Amino acid sequence: MKKISSYIWDYRFSYLGAILSLVIAVTLDMLAPRLTARVVDDVIVGGNMGELKFLLLGFLGIGLGRCIFQYMKEYTFDKNGSRISGDMRRDLFRHIQSLSADFFDRTNTGELMARVKEDIDHIWDAVGYVGMLLIEVFYHTSIILVCMYMLNWKLALIPTAAMLLCGSIAVIMERKLGVVYEEISEENAALNTVAEENLAGVRTVKAFAREKFEIDKFLSHNKRYYDLNMAQSKVFVRYYPFFTVVSKVLPLLTILVGGKFVINGEMTLGQMTAFVEYSMNIVWPMEMLGWLTNSFSSAVASNKKIKKIYEEKPTVTEVTNPVKLKKVRGKVSFDHVSFHKADQHEILHDICFTVEEGKTLGIMGATGAGKTSIIQLLQRMYDATDGAIYLDDVDIRTLTLEQLRTSVSYVMQDVFLFSDTINENIKLGKKSCLDFNTVRKASTDAQASEFIERMAKQYDTVIGERGVGLSGGQKQRISIARALAKRDPILVLDDSTSALDMETEHLIQQTLQTLDHTTKIIIAHRISAVRHADEILVLAGGAIAERGTHEELLARKGLYYETYESQYGAVSGKEKVIGQREEAKEEQILQEGGNHGLQFV
Secondary structure (H helix, E strand, O other): OOOHHHHHHHOHHHHHHHHHHHHHHHHHHHHHHHHHHHHHHHHHHOOOHHHHHHHHHHHHHHHHHHHHHHHHHHHHHHHHHHHHHHHHHHHHHHHHHHOOHHHHHHOOHHHHHHHHHHHHHHHHHHHOHHHHHHHHHHHHHHHHHHHHHHHOHHHHHHHHHHHHHHHHHHHHHHHHHHHHHHHHHHHHHHHHHHHHHHHHOHHHHHHOOOHHHHHHHHHHHHHHHHHHHHHHHHHHHHHHHHHHHHHHHHHHHHHHHHHHHHHOOOOOHHHHHHHHHHHHHOHHHHHHHHHHHHHHHHHHHHHHHHHHHHHOOOOOOOOOOOEOOOOOOOOEEEEEEEEEOOOOOEEEEEEEEEEOOOOEEEEEEOOOOOHHHHHHHHOOOOOOOEEEEEEOOEEHHHEOHHHHHOOEEEEOOOOOOOOOEHHHHHOOOOOOOOOHHHHHHHHHHOOOHHHHOOOOOHHHOEOOHHHOOOOHHHHHHHHHHHHHHHOOOEEEEEOOOOOOOHHHHHHHHHHHHOOOOOEEEEEOOOHHHHOOOOEEEEEEOOEEEEEEOHHHHHHHOOHHHHHHHHHHOOOOOOHHHHHHHHHHHHHHHHHHHHHHOOOOO
16 A cells, blocks of 8 residues: 555655745734834833834734635645545555455455545545644744744743643543544445445335335444544543633633733733733644544545455556467366355366357356356356366466456446446447447347447437436447447357347347357257257356256266256157257247347347
């Protein structure tokens, strides 16, 4: 993690200019009581009226100088704070993006949102306005004390004692607030997570009539967040009155003791007037100290939370000198691959297969058999526990993640569409090199163009968050169009036609059969989706239970046979005839679709 001091160092010259402006502004402010003393001693008491105009010009000069340098200081600190927060947010987001899938398996979205937004904002305050005030408080206090000691060291002992008292209270308060702010930060993340989950899944909540339950769940976290903020307020309220009392009593004591010194001839009336003005001027740093301690404690707690994110390291990394394939053909090999996540049972065991360039592999199995895990390993979302995976006979661990993942077009089981136009969603991943004709051709091949072109803005239609407003089948077809548009060497369809009717599925399968140089891996529960594959794997318990072509697996009368029987009815030993009938039926559907221009929405 790049330290906050490093970010500040990046803008060191700008900060030096801001601090110089602060020093000049405060120093000018300290000159005003000196002029006041001259007015009292020389003009009012001494009767030297000729000096008054020069003193008034001095007040005017001080006022103009403070106006200019105060503006420069505040603008520069605010600008630097904004820059640093932007840099920190950028770096944190990049680090989060670099982390592997296992990190997101155990980390809530709401927590990450809290770190990227609220916690960075707290640090923004610390390196901007709050940081400026802290520097100003210390310099302001120091120079005032110097001026006071120059006037009368005995009288200056009173504000010195007051500042030591306030400083001690501020340290105690900061320690107590630090503990509370860490708990507030944690609860803020939990509150964000609950809100994000419920808003994203509001349709599920309503479908199961869980509004009251979810409201109560949110209110419990909201109550906890409220209680923690009240605990913070109680700490603040318990100690802040001390700052107020000291700031009110200090000028009074200064007048009483200073007046005695004037009577005894130890000070002039003008000096005492200046001293009182200094004591009034030292009041606001005491009053600000409590609020600044509050804000600074919040920033410290937020920085600790961000450090924990930076302590996370990606488990999937690239080698120092990766291999760069000139052209990816698309041959995929799994060599005795096994996989399990930390502290979990084995998900895949001894998986072996090879898919040559342009061939099709079908993968079937019950839910939880490990079908999707095979694709996640192929894309190195996780690394295999044992064995090796090869792309064009090269171990994928020696390739760059970019080349590996851009070689695979993946139609996910859980379709995710961004809140953007249909055109931009289809171009995702290759926005800079895909033209509209390619997008339209891919949409036509995915049987999506018909419903898209019925929309008012067609491909420029902005779809809602996660594709809200579209049916499940429409979202799947846009996702398939996205994969087809990329024209990558490997195409993976993970149960991607489950929401489509049989006719549309057959039309898409016809398109897939024309992709001669594309390696296709089809994960499905429907026999119809994999029956034409060059090889079909049937997974059970994370291992390959059966493998072969459609006809070979039917002849074996194992798991695949049982699935076929459950989907197509009883098989009476004439599997070949039944298969021919199914193929004839498919051909008839395709011909009817071509003759009548049918596309199903």
